[in-house]
Amino acid sequence: MVSQVPEAITTRDPTQRDTGGAYGWATNDSPDLRWVSARAVAELLSPSEPCTTIVDGYVTLELSDWLSPDTSTPESEGSQKDTCSAPSRTLVTVGGLNRWWKAEPTLNCTFHFQGRFDALTQEWKRDTRASSSITEIAMHPAYQQIIGMGKQALPFIFRELQEEPDHWFWALKAITGEDPVPPAARGRLSAMRQAWLEWAGRNGYQAWVSSWPL
Amino acid sequence: MGRPQRLPGLGLVVAFVTTSPATPEYNCIAWAAGESDRFWWPDRMETAYWPEGVPRSETVEAFIQAYRTLGYEICDSPALEPGVEKIAIYVNNRVDREPTHAARQLPSGKWTSKLGRAEDIEHDALQGDYPPGCRYGEEATFLARARPATED
Numbered sequence: 001m002v003s004q005v006p007e008a009i010t011t012r013d014p015t016q017r018d019t020g021g022a023y024g025w026a027t028n029d030s031p032d033l034r035w036v037s038a039r040a041v042a043e044l045l046s047p048s049e050p051c052t053t054i055v056d057g058y059v060t061l062e063l064s065d066w067l068s069p070d071t072s073t074p075e076s077e078g079s080q081k082d083t084c085s086a087p088s089r090t091l092v093t094v095g096g097l098n099r100w101w102k103a104e105p106t107l108n109c110t111f112h113f114q115g116r117f118d119a120l121t122q123e124w125k126r127d128t129r130a131s132s133s134i135t136e137i138a139m140h141p142a143y144q145q146i147i148g149m150g151k152q153a154l155p156f157i158f159r160e161l162q163e164e165p166d167h168w169f170w171a172l173k174a175i176t177g178e179d180p181v182p183p184a185a186r187g188r189l190s191a192m193r194q195a196w197l198e199w200a201g202r203n204g205y206q207a208w209v210s211s212w213p214l
Numbered sequence: 215m216g217r218p219q220r221l222p223g224l225g226l227v228v229a230f231v232t233t234s235p236a237t238p239e240y241n242c243i244a245w246a247a248g249e250s251d252r253f254w255w256p257d258r259m260e261t262a263y264w265p266e267g268v269p270r271s272e273t274v275e276a277f278i279q280a281y282r283t284l285g286y287e288i289c290d291s292p293a294l295e296p297g298v299e300k301i302a303i304y305v306n307n308r309v310d311r312e313p314t315h316a317a318r319q320l321p322s323g324k325w326t327s328k329l330g331r332a333e334d335i336e337h338d339a340l341q342g343d344y345p346p347g348c349r350y351g352e353e354a355t356f357l358a359r360a361r362p363a364t365e366d
Contacts, residue, residue, distance in 0.1 A: 128331070129330055130331075130332055131331075132241035132243060132255065132315060132330045133314065134255040134259070173259055174259075181261075186260060186263050187261075188253075189252075
């Protein structure tokens with residue numbers, strides 16, 4: 001069954017002030033999306049400078065200087081570095097995103113992007129399970145839509161690849177234009193998976209891969 | 215695994231037996247060639263293994279050439295012959311008749327198939343014995359070679 005994209009984000013204002021949403025919190029209360037917040041935020045902050053860590057089930061988010069100061073933010077709430085912790089398996093709460101939230105409405109898009117990726121992946125795996133043709137597997141409409149997502153799909157593909165080997169290599173080659181797999185390893189999924197995860201490390205994705213709890 | 219499967223609620227025993235867990239590590243083309251550690255396919259993206267020197271072309275001719283690298287040659291029928299190992303190559307029912315699947319004959323006369331990224335199965339007939347959802351078209355070509363001594 002194709003999963004529906006949940007309503008992943010609700011916003012609330014912990015200060016109970018009329019802030020027009022500028023000081024709201026982004027909350028992911030969907031158990032299906034329990035890792036999205038950390039990745040989504042890390043992706044938008046900087047893939048090459050990971051700023052998110054997950055320790056003992058808690059997410060710690062540090063906002064970096066990538067964010068431009070919001071002069072309208074009160075001093076007590078507007079520091080350049082905010083930390084928020086929450087039990088990530090049940091609720092990932094990202095706090096202190098006031099300026100970013102205001103400046104980058106794509107947070108919603110990213111959450112929904114994850115849901116769309118997961119739904120397409122399920123559809124693709126279900127429909128192509130009995131196919132031996134790599135071409136048929138890769139030309140499935142759901143797989144093609146994932147390729148169409150471009151580089152934004154890479155973190156999610158690497159997460160899938162880390163969890164279990166599967167035929168993501170066509171998509172990775174199509175999206176990146178690269179092929180780190182030696183010719184002798186073609187068709188050997190374990191070796192291909194290893195080559196691509198190493199590529200992920202060299203290109204700023206490794207911190208995410210290693211920090212994704214399974 | 216290892217027993218004929220009964221479809222729930224239908225009282226039917228299907229004519230195949232699963233003989234391995236599902237895995238994406240190899241496919242039917244590799245399995246027919248006796249391999250279970252890499253995925254064979256002549257994709258132009260070159261993500262799968264294909265024998266060196268054989269065109270990466272999704273045609274029956276290219277598949278025959280691939281199996282020729284292992285000593286197979288075209289034969290007339292799938293009938294069991296002592297000391298001979300046979301492979302059936304399937305093609306789709308479209309005009310292009312591209313290869314879709316391959317099965318290898320066992321010494322017993324039964325056939326063994328890998329179902330894409332799913333399980334291996336053992337089946338009696340080349341048609342009609344596949345699980346629901348497997349649409350492999352029809353067998354178009356048969357290949358044969360001397361059966362390796364260890365399998366007799």
